[in-house]
Amino acid sequence: xxxxxxxxxxxxxxxxxxxxxxxxxxxxxxxxxxxxxxxxxxxxxxxxxxxxxxxxxxxxxxxxxxxxxxxxxxxxxxxxxxxxxxxxxxxxxxxxxxxxxxxxxxxxxxxxxxxxxxxxxxxxxxxxxxxxxxxxxxxxxxxxxxxxxxxxxxxxxxxxxxxxxxxxxxxxxxxxxxxxxxxxxxxxxxxxxxxxxxxxxxxxxxxxxxxxxxxxxxxxxxxxxxxxxxxxxxxxxxxxxxxxxxxxxxxxxxxxxxxxxxxxxxxxxxxxxxxxxxxxxxxxxxxxxxxxxxxxxxxxxxxxxxxxxxxxxxxxxxxxxxxxxxxxxxxxxxxxxxxxxxxxxxxxxxxxxxxxxxxxxxxxxxxxxxxxxxxxxxxxxxxxxxxxxxxxxxx
Amino acid sequence: xxxxxxxxxxxxxxxxxxxxxxxxxxxxxxxxxxxxxxxxxxxxxxxxxxxxxxxxxxxxxxxxxxxxxxxxxxxxxxxxxxxxxxxxxxxxxxxxxxxxxxxxxxxxxxxxxxxxxxxxxxxxxxxxxxxxxxxxxxxxxxxxxxxxxxxxxxxxxxxxxxxxxxxxxxxxxxxxxxxxxxxxxxxxxxxxxxxxxxxxxxxxxxxxxxxxxxxxxxxxxxxxxxxxxxxxxxxxxxxxxxxxxxxxxxxxxxxxxxxxxxxxxxxxxxxxxxxxxxxxxxxxxxxxxxxxxxxxxxxxxxxxxxxxxxxx
Numbered sequence: 001x002x003x004x005x006x007x008x009x010x011x012x013x014x015x016x017x018x019x020x021x022x023x024x025x026x027x028x029x030x031x032x033x034x035x036x037x038x039x040x041x042x043x044x045x046x047x048x049x050x051x052x053x054x055x056x057x058x059x060x061x062x063x064x065x066x067x068x069x070x071x072x073x074x075x076x077x078x079x080x081x082x083x084x085x086x087x088x089x090x091x092x093x094x095x096x097x098x099x100x101x102x103x104x105x106x107x108x109x110x111x112x113x114x115x116x117x118x119x120x121x122x123x124x125x126x127x128x129x130x131x132x133x134x135x136x137x138x139x140x141x142x143x144x145x146x147x148x149x150x151x152x153x154x155x156x157x158x159x160x161x162x163x164x165x166x167x168x169x170x171x172x173x174x175x176x177x178x179x180x181x182x183x184x185x186x187x188x189x190x191x192x193x194x195x196x197x198x199x200x201x202x203x204x205x206x207x208x209x210x211x212x213x214x215x216x217x218x219x220x221x222x223x224x225x226x227x228x229x230x231x232x233x234x235x236x237x238x239x240x241x242x243x244x245x246x247x248x249x250x251x252x253x254x255x256x257x258x259x260x261x262x263x264x265x266x267x268x269x270x271x272x273x274x275x276x277x278x279x280x281x282x283x284x285x286x287x288x289x290x291x292x293x294x295x296x297x298x299x300x301x302x303x304x305x306x307x308x309x310x311x312x313x314x315x316x317x318x319x320x321x322x323x324x325x326x327x328x329x330x331x332x333x334x335x336x337x338x339x340x341x342x343x344x345x346x347x348x349x350x351x352x353x354x355x356x357x358x359x360x361x362x363x364x365x366x367x368x369x370x371x372x373x374x375x376x377x378x379x380x381x382x383x384x385x386x387x388x389x390x391x392x393x394x395x
Numbered sequence: 396x397x398x399x400x401x402x403x404x405x406x407x408x409x410x411x412x413x414x415x416x417x418x419x420x421x422x423x424x425x426x427x428x429x430x431x432x433x434x435x436x437x438x439x440x441x442x443x444x445x446x447x448x449x450x451x452x453x454x455x456x457x458x459x460x461x462x463x464x465x466x467x468x469x470x471x472x473x474x475x476x477x478x479x480x481x482x483x484x485x486x487x488x489x490x491x492x493x494x495x496x497x498x499x500x501x502x503x504x505x506x507x508x509x510x511x512x513x514x515x516x517x518x519x520x521x522x523x524x525x526x527x528x529x530x531x532x533x534x535x536x537x538x539x540x541x542x543x544x545x546x547x548x549x550x551x552x553x554x555x556x557x558x559x560x561x562x563x564x565x566x567x568x569x570x571x572x573x574x575x576x577x578x579x580x581x582x583x584x585x586x587x588x589x590x591x592x593x594x595x596x597x598x599x600x601x602x603x604x605x606x607x608x609x610x611x612x613x614x615x616x617x618x619x620x621x622x623x624x625x626x627x628x629x630x631x632x633x634x635x636x637x638x639x640x641x642x643x644x645x646x647x648x649x650x651x652x653x654x655x656x657x658x659x660x661x662x663x664x665x666x667x668x669x670x671x672x673x674x675x676x677x678x679x680x681x682x683x684x685x686x687x688x689x690x691x692x693x694x695x696x697x698x699x700x701x702x703x704x705x706x707x
Contacts, residue, residue, distance in 0.1 A: 027597045031497070038493035040486055041511040041571070044564050045518075051529040052522060190421030198415055199422075207422060209693045214429050216689035218625020220657045221678055225432050227661055228671070255432075258425055288411035309517065316519020318628040319654075323662055342521045342628070349528075349632050366525040370518060377517035381510060 049370065056364035059134055059357070066162050066357040068129040072116050075109040078102070123160065133164045134357050140167060153330045155339070157348060157358045164361055168330040172246070172338035176321055177314040179250025179334055180257055184314075185307055187254070188261035192303075196269040197277075197291035208266070215259035223323035226252035231324065238335075246338040249324040253314055261310040264384070268302020269295055271391050298391075305383040312376040316369060318342040341365050433682075440679030443672040449680060455638060457656075458664050460673045465680055467642055471555075471650035472684070474643060475634070476624050478559035479566065484616055486563075487570025494571070495578040496600055516568035520628040527561030527633035549647050556646040558634030565629055566619035573618055573696070577611015578604065580702050614695040621688035625681065627654040653681045 058064040073081065073089060081089070087097045090108050100108075123129045128146050131138060142151035145163065156163040191211065195204050231248045240247075272295045280290040296303070327337035345362050352359040451464025490508075498505040537551035550556075581604055589599040605612075627635075636649035637659065643650040657677050664670040 024595065027595055030597055034489050034493050034497065037486055037489040038498075038508055041490060041508055041515060041567060044567065045511045045514050047530055048518065048522065048526045048564075051534065052525050055525075055529045055533070187421045187425055190418040191425050194415075194418035194422045198418060205697075207426065209697060210429065211422075211425055212693065213686075213689060214425065216621055216625075216686055217429075217432065218627075218654055218681060218685055220625065220627050220654045221436070221682060222432070224657055224661045224674070224678055225435065228667075228674075229435060255428060258428075262425075286408050286411040288408075288415045292414065312517050312519075316517075316521065318519065318521040319658065323658065342519060345521050345525065346628060346631055349525075354533075363525060363529065366522050370522045373517050373519055373522075374514060377514050378510070380517075381513045 049367075052363055052370055053367045056360055056367050059360045059364045062135060064134045064357045064360055065132045066134045066164070067132045068119060068123060068161060070112075070116065072113050073109065074113065075106045078106055078109065120160075126161075128161050131161075133162050134361065139164050139361075141165075142167075155344070157352075157361075162358065164357075166361075166365065169339060169341045169344050169365065171330060171332065173315055173340040173342070175246045175332065175334060175338050176250045176253060176340055177311060179247060180253035180314045181307065181310060183251055183254035184257040184261055184310060188258045188306070188310075189265050189303055191258075192262050192265035192269055193291055193296065196266050197295055198287055211262055212259055214255065215263075217255070219256055219317060219319040220323070222252055222255050223320040226320060227323050240335040242335060242337055244325045244337060245335050246325060247334045249321050249338070250334070252320050252324055253317055256317055256320065257310045257314050260313050261306045264306035264309060265299075265303045268299040268306065268384070268387060271302070271388065272298045273391060299387070301383045301387045305380040305387070308376050308380040308383070312373040312380070315340075315376075316342060316373050318346050322346050341369050345369075436675060436678050436682060439672075440675035443676035444679055445676075448673070448676055452642075455640075457638070458660070458666070458670050458673075460669065463673055465653065465656065465677055467639065467651045468653040468656045468677075469680065469684075470642055471635075472624055472653045475555055475559050475562065475630070475650060475652070476620050478555070479562040479623050480616055480620060482560060482563035483566050483570055483619055484612075487567050487615065487619075488574050488612055490567075491571045491574035491578060492600060492605075495575050496596070496604070512568045512571050515564070516572075518565075520565065520626055521631075523561055523565045523629040524632050526564070527557055527629060531557040531560055532633065552647075553632065553634045553636075553649055554647045555634050555643050555650045558630040558650070561629045561633045562623045562626065565626070566623050569619045569622055570612075570615040573615030574608065574612050576696075577608040577614070577699050580611065580699055581607045610695050611699050614692045614699065617688050617692040617695075621685045621692065624688070625654055625685045627652070627658055630655065653677065653684070657681060 053060070078086065083097070086105065087094070090097070090105065090112075092100070119129070126146050131143075133139070142153045142165070144151040145154065145161075153165045153167040154163045155165055155168050195208055195211075199207065226248055227244070230252060231243050234248055234251070235243050238247075276294050276298060277290055280294045281287070285293070321340045322343045325337040325339070325343075327339060329336055329338070331338070345365055348358065349362055352362055448464050449469065450466055451462070452466050453463040457463045490512075494505070494508065498508070532551060532553065535550070536554075536557065537548070539550040540548055543549075585603055585607065586599055589603045590596070594602065630652060634649055635652045635655045637651075639649060639651055657674070660670055660674045660677060661667075664674075667674075
């Protein structure tokens with residue numbers, strides 16, 4: 001490691017003033033600056049979490065109310081309320097509330113009253129209209145909506161009653177991700193075994209960068225290809241009904257996962273000490289037996305990490321899925337359409353009112369997605385770190 | 396003699412043959428997928444890629460093959476990627492310098508920084524979009540508007556500046572990892588020689604290490620550019636426009652973008668058969684932009700890695 005070996009003239013001490021050295025305050029400052037800049041990555045991860053979660057906070061805390069019918073306080077009663085109650089009723093921030101004079105507040109209360117009186121008659125006795133659909137119960141559990149004959153999971157943010165059940169989105173994401181991984185992992189790991197263990201050096205040097213080039217194809221281009229070419233071809237081959245479905249999306253998704261899984265798995269397989277291979281070959285094992293029974297078991301944690309990181313990439317991929325399928329149906333069938341979490345955020349953010357409950361729920365989905373990929377990244381990195389340690393120790 | 400021959404033609408092992416073949420087949424399949432995607436786009440896109448197409452500013456209805464063009468999209472993508480590079484290169488390179496030259500290798504802080512870099516690389520691109528909206532636009536932009544007493548939102552809305560900053564945060568790990576790799580490839584002896592003749596550590600880094608690492612830093616920059624050029628999800632809410640009559644002139648303007656244009660053409664077109672030629676041409680332009688860069692980066696990186704291996 002470079003950092004341990006050279007300890008020549010370190011500019012150290014406060015402001016570079018150090019016994020026996022010339023004072024170099026500028027260098028001291030520059031080195032402190034380098035240190036501070038390097039902290040920016042930590043800051044960024046922290047900021048991403050804080051600012052995505054901040055917009056979603058009212059949902060997490062259960063403070064948002066999306067019910068269509070809410071209790072009305074007549075404007076005449078304005079003096080009976082405490083200021084804190086009034087602020088909550090008008091849904092204002094502290095600052096806004098203090099800036100407003102009494103007249104504006106009365107006007108706002110009038111607006112609220114009018115909005116409530118405009119609700120169509122047929123909805124007045126509908127229990128759905130009184131339901132706060134942003135509560136955790138409504139977001140996670142199935143509900144029998146009016147005119148449905150059994151409880152169902154429904155994501156339908158547009159309309160008079162906003163249905164925010166997030167289960168179909170999770171099912172959609174999982175469905176597409178699993179299909180993608182089922183295609184990507186065997187292919188990528190197979191290719192990694194071939195390239196790292198069986199191929200001749202010359203083949204390796206050409207093929208490896210070419211496979212890594214696959215990661216250079218933008219996801220919109222993969223999405224475009226899946227939408228225009230693959231969907232049609234695959235429908236002809238498999239003969240299913242819906243042209244754009246989770247299956248096509250999953251296969252297209254695997255194209256963007258393959259290079260990632262390949263390069264991590266290949267790294268792990270290559271980092272197995274050469275003495276392992278040489279020992280096995282000397283004992284008379286064939287190349288394949290060596291690769292399968294000696295090298296792969298030794299590199300299993302690395303391959304596992306590749307799969308975990310591939311999962312993180314797959315579940316976070318947006319454009320491919322957005323272009324190929326987007327109907328939010330609750331179905332486990334792979335030949336039905338599906339809507340993933342990422343797609344939902346990308347497609348609906350434009351029409352969500354900033355600061356409204358739809359907007360906040362989309363941010364909440366983003367925060368959950370961030371948490372999921374955070375955990376899978378940490379897990380993958382931990383495994384790779386351990387493996388490297390082990391391999392270097394045994395060399 | 397016969398013994399050696401016997402050794403060479405040992406018992407034919409079917410399982411070995413079969414499974415080796417299978418791994419070779421999966422390699423071929425991946426190569427085939429790549430070839431089919433690229434081949435299809437090049438064959439269908441090349442005849443439609445005319446000078447008129449890449450140099451025309453389209454009218455409002457850009458689905459008409461006869462009059463449309465992609466000049467504003469090329470310019471928009473170039474501007475956002477260029478600005479991103481200005482933001483990301485200094486921060487990424489300085490972080491990499493800290494990690495290779497200064498950071499004590501076992502300390503918890505170094506490990507946290509490395510974990511943060513890896514994490515940043517794995518955050519879904521759509522989450523970066525949300526972050527850009529929540530942090531740059533809603534927090535920084537709106538507060539700037541308040542401080543400057545703007546009558547309407549100027550900074551508190553999607554803009555090319557915010558899109559570039561969002562992309563810079565996203566591509567930071569790419570630059571850091573590539574720079575680190577090239578810094579590690581520089582022989583320790585160079586640093587030691589420089590220190591031995593009396594240069595300080597910082598002088599050594601600036602005068603000796605950085606010039607040597609330049610190809611690697613360039614690779615990092617190129618990889619970041621090619622990654623960012625094709626990304627659409629992070630700019631969806633932070634700056635891209637469906638249509639703009641004029642080119643962006645200020646930092647607070649929105650812009651049109653090649654990748655987003657591919658998305659629009661393939662999902663919103665009223666008649667997909669009619670727009671297919673321009674769609675292919677647009678995809679080809681995007682691919683040429685990202686791939687040419689990627690290819691250069693792969694070449695430089697292969698060279699750096701070889702150097703690294705020769706030393707290690």
